[in-house]
Amino acid sequence: MKRVVIIGGVAAGMSAAARLRRLDEEVSIVVLERDRYVSYANCGLPYHIGGAIPDREQLLVVTPEHLRATLNLDVRTEHEVIAIDREAQTVEVHDHQRGSRYIEAYDILVLAQGAAPLRPPVPGIDHPRVFTLRSMPDMDAIKAIVDGGAERAIVVGGSYIGVEVAEALRERQLDVHLIELQDQVMPLLDIEMATDLRYHMELHGVTLHLGTAASSCADVDGRIAVTLRTGETLVADFVVLAAGVRPITSLAQQIGLALGKTGGIKVDATMRTSDPHIYAAGDMVEVIDTVTGEPTLVALAGPANRQGRIVADQICGRDSTYTTTQGTAVVKIFAMTGGATGASEKTLRRLGRAYRKVYLHPAGHASYYPGTAPMHIKLLFAPEDGRVLGAQIVGYDGVDKRLDVFATAIRAGMTVFDLERLELAYAPPYGSAKDPVNMAGFLAANLLRGDVAFWYPDEYEQQSAETVFLDVRGPQEYAQWHIPGAVNIPLTELRSRVEELRPVDAKPMRIYCMVGFRSYLAYRILRQHGFDDVATLAGGGRTFTSFYRTTLATGAPGIPFVSHAEEDLAAQILLDQ
Amino acid sequence: MKRVVIIGGVAAGMSAAARLRRLDEEVSIVVLERDRYVSYANCGLPYHIGGAIPDREQLLVVTPEHLRATLNLDVRTEHEVIAIDREAQTVEVHDHQRGSRYIEAYDILVLAQGAAPLRPPVPGIDHPRVFTLRSMPDMDAIKAIVDGGAERAIVVGGSYIGVEVAEALRERQLDVHLIELQDQVMPLLDIEMATDLRYHMELHGVTLHLGTAASSCADVDGRIAVTLRTGETLVADFVVLAAGVRPITSLAQQIGLALGKTGGIKVDATMRTSDPHIYAAGDMVEVIDTVTGEPTLVALAGPANRQGRIVADQICGRDSTYTTTQGTAVVKIFAMTGGATGASEKTLRRLGRAYRKVYLHPAGHASYYPGTAPMHIKLLFAPEDGRVLGAQIVGYDGVDKRLDVFATAIRAGMTVFDLERLELAYAPPYGSAKDPVNMAGFLAANLLRGDVAFWYPDEYEQQSAETVFLDVRGPQEYAQWHIPGAVNIPLTELRSRVEELRPVDAKPMRIYCMVGFRSYLAYRILRQHGFDDVATLAGGGRTFTSFYRTTLATGAPGIPFVSHAEEDLAAQILLDQ
Structure with a gap:
């Protein structure tokens, strides 16, 4: 009987385990998860803190017991792999529940440990009131301090998690300060596309400290003081670190697996590492960017799940392969929505790639029908053939829909001339006869045809x-x-x-x-x-x-x-x- | 100076006129519109009756004066073309404002007269309380009778307009009966996909009479009695006929332009009719179906607008062409949304085409985040290569978004294997890490790969x-x-x-x-x-x-x-x- 050991039981690991069982009733599948929970809704954590998801149990999608009953998976939580022996094909496991260690043999090992929050090398950053938010216990700790009457919080990092946490804490009436190194929120967006989000956050009471960073943290009678590079000191009840993540590769490095230049684990299109008995999937692997062709790290749930499926396919001898990641992402910030797919202008500039761009401000649906507002669209495309390179949108209604259409167009290799011809669903509550995506295509095609400068x-x-x-x-x-x-x-x-x-x-x-x-x-x-x-x-x-x-x-x-x-x-x- | 005369000033006609002026400052552009209004929001008419759009002026997107000022268009409302002389290249116009007639010469004539409501050959159908809803005056007449205290209405036809009107009249608290010849509402959907919509309409108080038709209408003291084929007689204050439309081709037929087998005007890819000096665009032309390749009639605003643009391009000597129409459409029915893109199963069966299908019921977004419900998706695809042939969705949230993604996939010629790999925007308020579209792709691909029967x-x-x-x-x-x-x-x-x-x-x-x-x-x-x-x-x-x-x-x-x-x-x- 083939023995598959999977390290990590959230997105990629659990997708791999579940599909593997569907494809093969016989294989032995052991999932080793360091934390107390598997397959929980980690993208939902901020919303339980903020109160949008009042019932904590809602986040626990499935339990180990359920996984055993439905999928015959051997899921072991609080079991941490502390060493891998590639020659012997074994892992050494620390069982934190019993305080014991044991050896588990594998024929195939799957690494799906994900990514860990970056901790900037700032004096005092290890203060007990500095939290991160990647796991259920992280969430529980933050929620407990909020429930306990905390009045002021500092969020470090203005990307997805940071703004979601800031929103959640504002929903709980805290005084929220957000510190971001870049001179904008949502640094994945080009700066002009982040402007509306920035002012919207301020409108909702988040105090932004942009273009600066924490230089030190210190205890002040059990609270925490964060001093910025500007010299300003903020005192708060706690800090949430959301300054990005990096792949968890210590085990992989110990056993000499090849890493890519981004620091992620190097895998081929079958998700296999440099060891033919070891696969890797999810936030810890280096992927190829759909648009630029460059290696990159993308910590997103969708790609992680798909990679997990492919690992399972490969273990069962199937030929499915992973192609590329385009980095489609979206965030809710109070009443606004912002997101992007494909390459940003700053990325294209950094790589010296040729591009053209258009901006437009169409309404989410027919402007005469209530409940809409203009959105701000930026479309990037290739000068020579009009291929869509990237899109960014911020606005109120219908933003996520147009992001998905652009994402599909990029995946299909469509050009701006194709966008002109898309036939999208129109009725006044949903769109316009000339949809925002069509309009973006018209503007871009006009530019490439020389009808406008x-x-x-x-x-x-x-x-x-x-x-x-x-x-x-x-x-x-x-x-x-x-x-x-x-x-x-x-x-x-x-x-x-x-x-x-x-x-x-x-x-x-x-x-x-x-x-x-x-x-x-x-x-x-x-x-x-x-x-x-x-x-x-x-x-x-x-x-x-x-x-x-x-x-x-x-x-x-x-x-x-x-x-x-x-x-x-x-x-x-x-x-x- | 080239003289272009356009008959019809709503979607296709006005798109042609506006783009023509943008491309050519010199050409003379005359728009002849039989009705009192041009370029009004005809898709918004039911919503003014229902009260969602309280301000009637909102529907008048632009006025002839505005069009003259911004685009130098000569727009003449209540000017009806009553004859065309192809040899002389002239049209004879009846000016209903002055009660006079005149001759207008053209170098290029554009037919954009649209489609007219079908009037079933039912005795008494010409009763003054039988309305249609295609124009502002139609809307004004219906709204006046509702405002006047009408209590009961009969809607004939359960497709887009019919259900939108039924909803609008229920919003105004009328007792609404809807009669539909097919045994379902929304006959463009396959029958099982219309079920939830049917019960949802009943839940909201619309009395449905399905699988039957009006056999006669008669006056009853100023009200109107409609007798059904079942023998049942309904008495109401008024009737709205929404039993479909047919192309307005009487002028085209008078001058011997070629019609297609569907009864629409035959045009080539440049939108030119059988007369090289006459173009046609919009609801009146026959188009080719994207999926089936068959000629078809599609009365939708998006294709009409795009065809108008192409007419303008052609008049200016550009090479843009119209390809095909896939019939993407969506309707709001109270709290539900339903729609389709590409071919339905009934169409594929009628044409004897091979297909496979899957059904699924994913939530509009992460089920642990509030405000979502399962939607019902049907995906049709080719057995040999998995090419997406059609999709239908009914549900509550996120339906229009997935319709647009499927519509884009069909336009791109994507397969169900491509749907598996789409990278769509995910955050809990917007979707799931495995989006409903990915899930549809997984199911379909599993079927084609033989992993499921x-x-x-x-x-x-x-x-x-x-x-x-x-x-x-x-x-x-x-x-x-x-x-x-x-x-x-x-x-x-x-x-x-x-x-x-x-x-x-x-x-x-x-x-x-x-x-x-x-x-x-x-x-x-x-x-x-x-x-x-x-x-x-x-x-x-x-x-x-x-x-x-x-x-x-x-x-x-x-x-x-x-x-x-x-x-x-x-x-x-x-x-x-």
């Missing part, structure tokens, strides 16, 4: 003194906000007043409106009237201010924008819609 | 007397409902009790549970224990009862199912979740 917010400061900024909105909109020095000719008057612009028709003309539609029409008119150096602002004033609201703190000069208070009001109006 | 609800009555039905649910579930004569061995006891089944191991064994997961595990166990003729019920008891609840009325014998009242309760519990 864009200028981008980040090019503003590089514009020459010669540049004419043309604002084609109405005079009231112009009065509220405009780019300094911009000429105002409303679109509806442009055809009759085009001769006013003749004296400057040789100068670069940079057109804009609020979201980009009117300025696109103006672009078309001016081009056909013989203006050659014309471009329309991608995403309009909304994307422009998103960019400069975020970078202003770092010193971009001369950009006026409506005050933070006014923006909060605008966000509130969106919420009320 | 399904039996289907519609095969129940063809089972031989030899067949052993094995119910692998718990005894309580078995007591509540089971297939007559089924043996009950809970999955958790199956391994230890498998020898009890040895005496019948040569007989056909048909396993089932509630949604199909436990019986799939049981299938895997029994197959590996040497049982050869084993199959698991696709979709489990939920799909089974969906099928037989619907067909029972037509006489399927011996199928027990929980009473309607209990089902209403079950639906209510779903809603409360």
Whole structure:
């Protein structure tokens, strides 16, 4: 009888175990889990702290007893593997329940230990009130301190877990401070795409400390003081560390398995490690990025589950293989949703890849039907053939849906011309006859076909003194906000007043409106009237201010924008819609 | 100056006009619209009647004045084209505002007249209280009679418009009767997929008269009496006819343009009719079905808009072409959502095409996070290569999202093996680590790889007397409902009790549970224990009862199912979740 030992009983490990049993009734399957729980809903942990999931038992998807009864799995919790002997094909296990050790033999070993929270090398970080949130006991500890009357918390890290924890603690009425090294929340997004999320978090009472980090922690009468690099000191009842994760590879390193350059375990397409008797799956393995082809680490539940299935297939002699990971992810932040799939602009830049981009602000569904608000979409695509490289969306309704359509398009290798032709489900409560994804395709295809030229917010400061900024909105909109020095000719008057612009028709003309539609029409008119150096602002004033609201703190000069208070009001109006 | 005349100013016509102007500042564009309004939100009409869109002006997306100012379009409302002279390249126009007629010359003519409601040849159907709902005046008339205190309405037709109108009138507290010729609501869905929608409509107070039709209408003191083929007579304040639409082709026929076998105007991939100076777009043209390759008529806003764009491109000498229409559509019915993309099973059967199918009932998002309920998914795919042929979904949350992912997959020519690998956006409020679309792919791929064999609800009555039905649910579930004569061995006891089944191991064994997961595990166990003729019920008891609840009325014998009242309760519990 073949003996399969799986180290780790959550996403990848349990997927492998369950599928393995479905494929093979005979194989012996032992799952060794260091913690007290297996197959729990680790993505749900923040929501139990916050109260959205009141019943803790809901998170315990299945128990070892249930797994034995339905799948004949030998699941051993609080059993930690402390050594692997590749020659003998055995693992040494520490049974924390009994305090004993034993040797377990395997024919096939599966590593599915996941990733562990990064602990920044900060003095005092081992203070007992510094928590992480990866497991049920982690959650229980944080919830206990909140239930005990904690009033103030510090969250370190502004990515998925960090913002989910910050939201949860705000739901519990705590005073929440979030510290993020980057100058934005959700660093996986490009900076201008994170702006709305940032202000939305502030609107909901999270105090953000961006572009800084904790430099030390210290005890203050049982509470904890965190000093930032800025010199500021925050005192709180506890700290949640959510500064990212790294693969748990100590065992793998001990036995000399090959690691990739990212530090994750190197596996082939069959999920096999450098030892033919050892597979690995989940957060601990290095994968290939779908878009860039580069090795990368992606700690996401979906890929982990699929990799676990493939391990089981392979153990049973099947030919299924893992391809690539595109990093599709989404987060709920109070009333907003933000997410991404494929490559970001910062990644493409870092790798020196060619790309084009468009921005748009379509409503989640027909704007005349209640309950919608504009979302902010950024689409990245290849200049040569229009292949979709990445998409980012933040907004209120329908964000996750469009992320999934873009994710599917990327997986299918679709181009922006394909996006134009997608036939998506339309009725007023769900979308628009021209869906936001179609609209993104139209804009991108127009660019590649040469029907439009864009200028981008980040090019503003590089514009020459010669540049004419043309604002084609109405005079009231112009009065509220405009780019300094911009000429105002409303679109509806442009055809009759085009001769006013003749004296400057040789100068670069940079057109804009609020979201980009009117300025696109103006672009078309001016081009056909013989203006050659014309471009329309991608995403309009909304994307422009998103960019400069975020970078202003770092010193971009001369950009006026409506005050933070006014923006909060605008966000509130969106919420009320 | 090139003169383009467009007949029809709503979806296709207005898309053509707007894009044409963006591409060409010089061309003369005249839009002739028979009605009083152009470019209004015709999909929103039921929601103004129902009150979801209180402000009528919201539906008037743009006015002729706005179109002139922004796009320099010459839009003439209440101008009806009454004749076309192909030789002279002119149209004769009746100006209903002035009561005069004139001739307008064209270089290019665009037909975008759409489709008109079918009026069944029923005596009395021309009663003044029989309305249709295609235009703003139609809507105004219905809303006026509702506002005037109407108490009872009859809706003829149970497809998209019919159910939207029925919902709207229930929102206004009317007693609503809906008559549908088919034995189901939403005839575009396969019958078992319409069951939940049917009971949901009844739960919300719509009285359904299915499998029948109006045979006559008569005046009763200013109200209207509709007699059904069953002999029953319903008296109501008014009737809304929503029995489908047909292309408006009278003008096209007068001038001898080629029609397709569906009765729609025949166009090539450039949307050109048999007259090289005449294009056509929108509901009036025959298109090719993406999946079946057959000519078809599809009256949907998305394809109409895209076709309009292509007409404009063609007029400007560009090479964009229209490909196919897959008929992606969605409808909101009270708290439920239902929709489809690609081919239905009834279509594939009618055409004699080979297909396979799976059913599943995943939750819209992680079941431990509040606000979700199981949806019912049916996936149809090609036996030889797994290409996705069609998908239907009904449920509560996340239905439109999965429809769009399936729609994108069909457009990309993806297989069920590709669905397994899709990397979709997961966080507990939005989905599951194994998304419903992935799950559909897993089931379908398991079938094609031979890892599972399904039996289907519609095969129940063809089972031989030899067949052993094995119910692998718990005894309580078995007591509540089971297939007559089924043996009950809970999955958790199956391994230890498998020898009890040895005496019948040569007989056909048909396993089932509630949604199909436990019986799939049981299938895997029994197959590996040497049982050869084993199959698991696709979709489990939920799909089974969906099928037989619907067909029972037509006489399927011996199928027990929980009473309607209990089902209403079950639906209510779903809603409360």
